[in-house]
């Protein structure tokens with residue numbers, strides 16, 4: 216084995232987005248593309264000529280196509296960088312929340328997660344890489360920005376020429392002076408979850424015949440859900456479906472929402488539907504919850520978990536506070552207010568919750584994009600959310616639907632929908648946002664599409680812990696009655712641009728809470744079109760996906 220220093224030249228566009236660097240697999244397959252990014256990361260972390268002496272790196276991914284190849288490259292680069300130890304999930308596998316748990320439990324200095332989350336996989340699909348820090352959470356913007364800047368100045372990459380190691384076998388192996396320890400990908404995460412929930416109560420629930428259908432969407436959540444829900448909690452075999460992680464997710468889109476988890480929705484709407492449905496995404500940090508014949512909106516899910524948190528052992532002491540991303544509905548704000556706890560509003564992306572969690576200011580957080588989590592790790596956690604719901608159903612004796620309706624009854628329903636316009640030419644999407652922003656000074660107080668706008672702005676966030684400022688996080692148009700439309704461009708796509716339009720209206724009247732969301736939101740949909748001229752800019756008559 217020898218350490219090599221190989222010449223390289225910068226690639227354009229290695230700037231991480233909402234959650235890491237995501238590109239087509241074919242982009243990552245270019246010689247030195249991955250190497251450059253990892254070299255830049257290590258240069259920023261350890262200094263250009265510095266070593267990671269004595270440090271532990273965690274490594275794993277969602278098992279998508281190219282995961283196994285990328286793992287071998289990164290191991291050899293970690294060895295060249297002098298890491299004392301790399302903890303690698305067996306087979307190169309670690310779900311995103313599990314990676315966070317491993318970093319925290321083993322005192323690692325950080326971890327590299329290989330995932331493009333819910334984006335499709337396979338040779339023509341997407342791949343991704345992100346770095347999580349010692350707290351187990353996604354690197355903050357100042358770090359991702361520094362990595363990007365370093366990618367633009369690279370001249371060499373350092374890598375060992377060692378042979379590939381066996382990644383499917385537990386135990387220790389050596390590359391240069393670095394010990395690579397292949398670990399069970401489930402164990403640490405399971406230990407953390409066991410400490411939070413009443414497994415006996417959930418076991419008893421299944422023993423009483425409660426039926427769950429957990430759709431792992433052919434992704435990495437499968438092994439975790441099988442081990443815990445079927446293995447430890449005694450749910451019948453077959454409760455977890457599509458449980459085997461496939462490199463291309465069976466050609467499907469591993470995103471747990473009504474559009475892409477349509478098979479699960481169909482099962483929960485059927486006459487003989489199970490009591491509860493759940494799904495997780497490509498890297499198992501997202502979750503979707505369904506009751507029998509009933510879809511739970513992610514924003515409502517966060518509100519329900521907040522309202523009932525003290526019924527679960529891990530949160531019996533109460534919540535320090537809660538946080539939601541700005542476009543997430545205000546349902547949790549209303550619950551938090553009634554409970555007398557703080558509620559923070561952050562930009563989109565889990566990295567913005569990290570400081571609040573580390574500072575002990577919040578316990579639960581969530582996003583409208585099917586993400587919920589807590590201070591047990593520093594990522595959103597799909598399985599955690601499912602266990603939380605199971606625990607609540609077990610100890611309250613209420614169904615999923617009853618739990619949601621309870622919150623609606625007390626706080627009103629935040630009727631909510633997100634409309635996505637995918638595959639817009641980037642310049643057209645930028646023009647739409649620029650036109651919106653240009654109107655901001657005059658929107659407040661004006662009447663558009665028959666509706667009186669109270670105020671409008673471009674969301675800017677000052678982190679209450681470190682004072683860092685993130686600007687231009689989404690245009691908000693808010694009416695007198697607190698109804699609102701939010702516009703922002705996605706930061707996770709790999710082709711063109713995606714416009715996200717978030718619509719929310721509060722309905723206090725129980726007699727009107729069952730009006731279908733798209734009907735109840737029709738005036739806001741008209742307002743969105745009037746202010747943003749979506750049709751004009753995109754040439755699209757309807758959203759690609761509505762959740």
Ligand code: G1P
Nearest residue numbers: 233234564565582584705706707
């Ligand atoms: C999307 C979601 C966001 C989530 C992120 C990573 O980002 O909207 O809430 O944190 O995926 O899962 P976006 O594509 O909107 O930038």
Ligand code: ZN
Nearest residue numbers: 332333498500
């Ligand atoms: Zn994900």
